[in-house]
Amino acid sequence: MSILRIxxxxxxxxxxxxxxxQRIVDRLTHTGPADGLDIVEFDATTLAHADSDYAAALAAPADPAHDVLGRGSLKASARLIQMLADASHIVLATPMHxxxxxxxxKSWLDHVVRVRSTFRITPQGNKVGVLEDRPVYVAISSGGAFSGDExxxxxxxxxxxxxxxxxxGLRQVTFVSVEGTARGPALLEAARERAEAAIEGISFAAQQPEMSV
Ligand SMILES: Cc1cc2nc3c(=O)[nH]c(=O)nc-3n(C[C@H](O)[C@H](O)[C@H](O)COP(=O)(O)O)c2cc1C
Structure with a gap:
């Protein structure tokens, strides 16, 4: 069990x-159910766009040969999906762009949302998640407000x-945001305080992994 932070x-x-x-990770590791867990870090800004082998593999009825699977985006995808599968808690740290x-x-998602690996398609054409559910916390920062009256x-x-x-398959998603980072130091501080209060209010105990690891 580990926390994967993207x-x-x-x-x-x-x-x-x-x-x-980091506030979410601190709560998880100090007072929450992930007490003492390792934190695995991944910097999504290092990822390239999905390449042509990957696009061809996703459009084909079956995965390509072993040598093709071992290179480029297909190789990166396998590693990133394994990281997801290994994590009991996922934290996404993202700005709004x-x-x-x-x-x-988006590139990380393109690598982990993969037919025959993390979802399957029913005969009716519906996509069905394959990963076991586990809590995902999304820490968002934005220059202006995107929720509430403002x-x-x-x-x-x-x-x-x-x-x-x-x-x-990941349905236990909690969003926390610092909105209005471009609106000056006083409003930024107020937004940080609201976000930290929201984190204090999260019932981490109610969000246990459903994994059997
Ligand atoms: C390319 C780009 C696009 C952005 N688009 C938006 C936007 O649509 N709405 C918004 O509120 N802020 C937008 N911003 C501002 C960022 O969301 C804001 O500066 C945020 O605090 C950055 O968070 P970070 O420090 O985690 O990167 C944008 C910033 C960049 C660089």
Whole structure:
């Protein structure tokens, strides 16, 4: 059992979303059910876009030969899916970019949402998740507000992530956000305090992994 944290900001360890994700990790490791667990870190900004072998494999009725599976995006995908399968808790640290997920997180999703691996398609054409469910915490940072009365922009980030994670079987998703980082230090501090209060209010005990590891 381990916590897998995916970092998605170009600002890396200095990012607001990483800072927020650390509060979640602290709660999980100090007072929550993940007490004492290892933290596995992955920087999604290092990922390339899905390559042509990967696109061909996903469109084909079966996986390609072993030599093709061992290179490029197919190889990266296998590693990233294994990391997901091994984790009992997942933390995504992400900014909002153009009303949705940044391209780094989209690339990570393109590598882990994979037919015949993390979801299957029924004869009727429905996608059914294959991963065992486990808690996912999403720490979001945005320049402006996207929720509540002060929202002045659409939110294509949280509904999209909820849908795409459910597609592979991950349904226990909790969002926490620091919104309005571009609105000056006082409003940023207030947004941080609201986010930290929201984290305090999460009932981690109610969100246990459903994995049998
Ligand atoms: C390419 C790009 C697009 C952005 N698009 C949005 C946006 O649509 N809405 C928003 O509120 N902020 C947007 N921002 C601002 C970031 O969300 C904001 O600076 C956030 O705090 C960055 O978090 P980070 O420190 O975790 O990277 C954008 C920033 C960048 C670099």
């Amino acid at each position: 970092r998605c900001s170009p600002r890396g360890l200095a990012s607001e979303s990483y800072r927020l994700s 153009n009303f949705t997920v940044p391209s780094s997180l 929202a002045r922009q659409p939110d294509f980030l949280t509904p999209y992530l909820r849908h795409v994670l459910a597609t592979i």
